[in-house]
Amino acid sequence: MAKSTIRARARLKGDITTVKTLITHRMDSGRIKNKKTGKLIPIYFIKEVTCQHNGKTTVLAQWGPTISKNPYLSYQFTGGARGDTISISWLDNEGGKDSYSLKVK
Amino acid sequence: MQRRSFLKSTLAGSAIAVAVGAGLLQPRMVLAAAWPKSAFKAKTAQDAMSSLYGSAASMPSSEITIKAPDIAENGAVVPVAIHTTLSNVTNIGIIAEKNPLPMSANFEMAPNAKGYVSTRIKMAKTSSIIAIVVAGGKTYSARKEVKVTIGGCGG
Known part of the structure; x- marks a missing residue:
């Protein structure tokens, strides 16, 4: 399997778990021209990112093409414990997807 | 295949828009159902807000802080963090007012999620970032x- 497009880290401090994630994705806005061909690069972006904690969705991010290339997302939640599973998955407008799981540190 | 799924999604999207228009569905329910296509296609901040949150009106709140640079040298990467001390937060939205497509992101928050999200957005030109927080139905x-x-955003 190819290397995951998602890098993430989850850290517990006090009772708050902070999750930070970076996704590798072109996030083309559909407005930029290919310099060689002069044609517009088609729109290609992540629509949805689902962030789960032990199988329950904590944050569901719905994005437009206005999110920067290689998106960064960070959020916090309460009720996490060390060793809990965080899973992050994304879906783009072309039907591409990827997911990644990690443990809270 | 792609065309088929595109058709499907546009049909589903318009059906939802009709249902919202008729007052059959609360915006909250629609969010759980599908990616809010009409909001992300909206050309103005007002349209995006009314299609996503049911109304273009919102109460200015001092309990929301936006952390973003005063001057962004590169509009392709503008870090934005939204923090709120409001309770019962169900949604956080980020809108870049003068972008060709202003709606940038909508975050649906579970009850145990803190009122905080941080991401990076593209901005076409100098404009206001509007942070929307839906808390306790308001x-x-x-x-x-x-x-x-x-x-x-390209030229």
Whole structure:
């Protein structure tokens, strides 16, 4: 399997778990021209990112093409414990997807 | 295949828009159901807000803070963090007012999620970032002006 497009880290401090994630994705806005061909690069972006904690969705991010290339997302939640599973998955407008799981540190 | 799924999604999207228009569905329910296509296609901040949160009106709140640079040298990458001390937050939205497509992101928050999200957005030109927070069924907002030196949405 190819290397995951998602890098993430989850850290517990006090009772708050902070999750930070970076996704590798072109996030083309559909407005930029290919310099060689002069044609517009088609729109290609992540629509949805689902962030789960032990199988329950904590944050569901719905994005437009206005999110920067290689998106960064960070959020916090309460009720996490060390060793809990965080899973992050994304879906783009072309039907591409990827997911990644990690443990809270 | 792609065309088929595109048709399907546009049909589903318009059916939802009709249902919202008729007052059959609460915006909250629609969010759980599908990616809010009409909001992300909206050309103005007002249209995006009314299609996503049911109304273009929102109460300015001092309990929302937007952390973003005053001057962004590169509009392609503008870090934005929204923090709120409001309770019962169900949604956080980020809108870049003068972008060709202003709606940038909508975050649906579970009850145990803190009122905090951080991401990076593209901005075409100097404009206000509007943070929308839906808490306890009410819509609150805050604004912050970001000066953009080089636009990041292509020309």
